Amino acid sequence: METLVYKRPESLLKDGHFTFCPGCGHGVVLRMIAELIDEFNIQKDTIAISSVGCSIFLEKFFNLDVAGASHGRSPCVATGVKRCKPDKFVFTYQGDGDAATIGFNETIHTASRGEHITTIMINNTNFGMTGGQASATTLVGQVTTTTPMGRKPELTGYPLHAAEIVSKCDGTAYCARVAITTPAQIRKAKAALKKAFEVQLNGLGYGFVEVLAACPTNWHMTPVDSLNHIENVIEKVHPLGVFKDITGEQ
Amino acid sequence: MDMSVIVAGFGGQGALLAGIILCHAAVIEGKKTTWIPSYGAEMRGGAVNCAVNISDDEIGSPVIDKADFVIAMNDVSQIKFEDKVKNGGCMIINSSLSNIKPNRKDINYIEIPLNELAHKLTQPAFVNVIALGAFIEKTKVLKMESVISAMTEMAKTLSEKKRKLLPNNIESLKFGASFIKNPLPVS
Amino acid sequence: MAKVLVKGNEAIAQAAINAGCQCYFGYPITPQSEIGEYMGAHLPKMGRVFVTAESELASINMVIGAGTTGAKAMTSSSSCGIALMQESISAMCCAEVPGVIVSVMRGGPGLGNIAPAQADYFQALKGGGNGDYKTLVLSPSTVQEAIDLTYRAFYLALKYRNPVMLLADGILGQMMEPAEFGEYPYEDPDVSTWALDGANNREPRNIVSLHMPEGAMEERTNRLFEKYQAMQENETTYEDFMLKDAKLVITAFGTVGRVAKTAIKKAREAGMKVGLFRPITLFPFPDKALHDVAENADLILDLELNKGQMLLDVRSAVFGACPVEFYGRTAGGLLTPDSIYEKICELYKKIDNKIEAGVN
Numbered sequence: 001m002e003t004l005v006y007k008r009p010e011s012l013l014k015d016g017h018f019t020f021c022p023g024c025g026h027g028v029v030l031r032m033i034a035e036l037i038d039e040f041n042i043q044k045d046t047i048a049i050s051s052v053g054c055s056i057f058l059e060k061f062f063n064l065d066v067a068g069a070s071h072g073r074s075p076c077v078a079t080g081v082k083r084c085k086p087d088k089f090v091f092t093y094q095g096d097g098d099a100a101t102i103g104f105n106e107t108i109h110t111a112s113r114g115e116h117i118t119t120i121m122i123n124n125t126n127f128g129m130t131g132g133q134a135s136a137t138t139l140v141g142q143v144t145t146t147t148p149m150g151r152k153p154e155l156t157g158y159p160l161h162a163a164e165i166v167s168k169c170d171g172t173a174y175c176a177r178v179a180i181t182t183p184a185q186i187r188k189a190k191a192a193l194k195k196a197f198e199v200q201l202n203g204l205g206y207g208f209v210e211v212l213a214a215c216p217t218n219w220h221m222t223p224v225d226s227l228n229h230i231e232n233v234i235e236k237v238h239p240l241g242v243f244k245d246i247t248g249e250q
Numbered sequence: 251m252d253m254s255v256i257v258a259g260f261g262g263q264g265a266l267l268a269g270i271i272l273c274h275a276a277v278i279e280g281k282k283t284t285w286i287p288s289y290g291a292e293m294r295g296g297a298v299n300c301a302v303n304i305s306d307d308e309i310g311s312p313v314i315d316k317a318d319f320v321i322a323m324n325d326v327s328q329i330k331f332e333d334k335v336k337n338g339g340c341m342i343i344n345s346s347l348s349n350i351k352p353n354r355k356d357i358n359y360i361e362i363p364l365n366e367l368a369h370k371l372t373q374p375a376f377v378n379v380i381a382l383g384a385f386i387e388k389t390k391v392l393k394m395e396s397v398i399s400a401m402t403e404m405a406k407t408l409s410e411k412k413r414k415l416l417p418n419n420i421e422s423l424k425f426g427a428s429f430i431k432n433p434l435p436v437s
Numbered sequence: 438m439a440k441v442l443v444k445g446n447e448a449i450a451q452a453a454i455n456a457g458c459q460c461y462f463g464y465p466i467t468p469q470s471e472i473g474e475y476m477g478a479h480l481p482k483m484g485r486v487f488v489t490a491e492s493e494l495a496s497i498n499m500v501i502g503a504g505t506t507g508a509k510a511m512t513s514s515s516s517c518g519i520a521l522m523q524e525s526i527s528a529m530c531c532a533e534v535p536g537v538i539v540s541v542m543r544g545g546p547g548l549g550n551i552a553p554a555q556a557d558y559f560q561a562l563k564g565g566g567n568g569d570y571k572t573l574v575l576s577p578s579t580v581q582e583a584i585d586l587t588y589r590a591f592y593l594a595l596k597y598r599n600p601v602m603l604l605a606d607g608i609l610g611q612m613m614e615p616a617e618f619g620e621y622p623y624e625d626p627d628v629s630t631w632a633l634d635g636a637n638n639r640e641p642r643n644i645v646s647l648h649m650p651e652g653a654m655e656e657r658t659n660r661l662f663e664k665y666q667a668m669q670e671n672e673t674t675y676e677d678f679m680l681k682d683a684k685l686v687i688t689a690f691g692t693v694g695r696v697a698k699t700a701i702k703k704a705r706e707a708g709m710k711v712g713l714f715r716p717i718t719l720f721p722f723p724d725k726a727l728h729d730v731a732e733n734a735d736l737i738l739d740l741e742l743n744k745g746q747m748l749l750d751v752r753s754a755v756f757g758a759c760p761v762e763f764y765g766r767t768a769g770g771l772l773t774p775d776s777i778y779e780k781i782c783e784l785y786k787k788i789d790n791k792i793e794a795g796v797n
Contacts, residue, residue: 080502
């Protein structure tokens with residue numbers, strides 16, 4: 001007989017409560033990160049780098065040391081931390097407005113330098129915190145507060161495919177895009193995150209995981225419709241998959 | 251004692267290095283000294299120069315407005331810096347690379363065929379160091395031994411290949427000085 | 438230790454190494470590229486960190502990352518490159534991240550040119566970054582002072598957990614003169630009480646610049662300003678050159694100060710009572726000392742390689758104690774000992790005439 005016991009990860013603060021909107025993907029991913037830090041038993045050796053957006057308040061949730069970065073620069077802050085403390089586990093937690101838009105130059109240079117850090121990029125195809133404006137990853141036709149008629153390529157170009165581009169950088173050791181729409185997908189997502197942790201812990205290079213996540217508030221959808229939207233629409237544009245894995249395991 | 255000198259030429263003639271040697275020699279004699287080069291994009295066009303001050307007192311401006319002495323190792327430098335020489339100052343002209351007649355009556359000119367002189371010496375010989383030898387002999391601002399010591403010290407930090415050229419440098423320096431004492435007819 | 442002939446930029450780099458700089462992050466720009474080149478040649482061999490960043494935005498944020506671990510970190514740049522760093526310098530002040538920024542000024546505005554200038558006084562002192570904050574700014578006028586102030590910059594950065602800027606210009610960066618590398622003279626404060634190294638048997642720490650709860654940001658800013666007040670009381674330095682009986686006082690910072698000295702000596706030989714007040718810390722600005730000097734002077738002449746930037750701080754410090762005149766050139770135009778001397782003669786006549794006419 002199996003006994004399943006819910007246990008709050010040690011790496012989450014005891015009195016920290018997620019303050020995200022109903023149906024938002026951030027909470028699921030943050031919990032998975034905390035679980036993995038517990039599983040690898042690296043809580044005492046982890047420094048988390050927050051970014052700007054809904055991803056910012058890491059110190060409110062994590063029982064971890066946290067350094068803050070300004071818009072798009074968390075891979076640089078992470079580089080500075082990791083180079084000074086090479087024995088620490090260092091990860092950045094960013095959104096698409098941060099990692100793929102204002103900070104994409106930093107993202108691809110950090111990948112190209114092969115920094116031994118891990119980036120988790122939540123892609124909800126808009127600027128969540130500032131009220132749902134279009135980001136680099138916004139789909140063609142997507143209605144946002146800055147593309148009220150839908151994103152028109154002739155005006156604002158095409159969606160940027162972050163994971164695919166990061167996978168082309170020589171210093172990238174592991175790169176995947178995952179979703180968290182179903183329990184099965186969540187398990188796959190956690191396996192990908194684990195891999196992105198491992199490539200850092202084993203000194204192999206840069207780990208990058210892009211997580212497609214729902215933003216029901218700014219998408220003006222129910223949480224359930226949001227998950228369906230990811231599966232039926234967003235995954236067609238930003239397909240799931242492992243784009244690079246130098247360990248050769250799948 | 252105050253001496254301000256500008257060394258100028260095209261890239262590869264060693265204008266900057268000649269200035270640095272002078273500075274090192276000044277340090278050896280315990281004098282105050284500054285060196286400042288033309289830098290950045292200015293260098294890419296091929297014309298380089300540096301300004302050297304040597305003094306017993308603290309030096310205010312490293313940049314030279316009007317120089318006591320200008321060593322112009324090509325015609326472009328001669329044109330550019332002729333007006334920078336102080337009234338009563340002196341300018342070395344490289345007659346090997348310049349046919350331009352001196353313009354000013356209020357300064358002294360020393361015409362030296364630097365490149366022809368270099369050909370008379372053990373190869374490779376160095377026009378910048380020949381000019382430096384002439385400058386030291388003419389001004390006596392520093393002792394010749396100090397300049398040789400400076401070059402010897404600087405050579406220690408160089409690769410073996412370059413270090414081997416120290417005797418050639420010393421020969422060039424002395425030859426420049428001897429030209430001032432006894433100008434040779436150059437065929 | 439004997440004096441060695443050393444270029445300003447390389448002197449700063451070597452002094453940083455002597456000061457225990459563990460990491461350098463930078464992006465090349467004239468006229469300070471030798472700093473990065475020197476660091477690139479030396480730090481890796483010593484097992485320390487050197488990274489050529491993708492931009493100045495990146496390099497200052499790498500400094501932040503290193504700074505949060507308590508490491509001594511440095512970047513260097515010039516004018517437009519320093520402009521890109523402003524957001525993060527503000528963030529460093531807010532989050533209390535130590536770090537050393539070397540700014541070797543060139544001509545501006547815009548890409549300007551690569552000639553020496555001092556037109557980034559406002560940039561260094563009056564922000565460009567957002568919010569109420571102060572960067573410690575040190576201004577060397579000789580290669581020797583560049584070495585000494587680089588040491589001091591690393592010490593002050595850790596002491597106050599604040600960014601410290603060494604503000605030099607293209608002349609100082611590019612020139613060589615004899616200087617001495619003494620040993621790093623400071624005892625560094627303990628960083629273990631705040632640095633990030635993993636929450637091992639202690640509460641987790643955070644070093645961030647966003648403080649949203651009501652009142653939190655004002656409270657933090659007030660605390661930061663108490664720190665700036667302490668800097669003002671403890672760290673203000675300036676050079677007094679022949680000020681004792683000076684009727685005409687020249688104010689100048691950086692290399693202009695040394696150029697002015699030549700003119701002042703000449704003026705003294707001609708019987709004019711002229712002196713130099715040279716702020717070494719630009720923030721904290723030596724305003725009390727300058728005010729005292731102004732009370733005993735007939736005229737202040739502010740000299741700068743810009744259109745009048747420190748002038749505002751000079752006027753504010755003098756606060757009407759005596760008239761303030763300005764003479765400056767910019768974007769590669771230089772003040773020479775002769776041109777300063779002429780200006781001194783012109784203004785000194787005015788002072789003499791006043792005294793003769795019984796005005797004063």
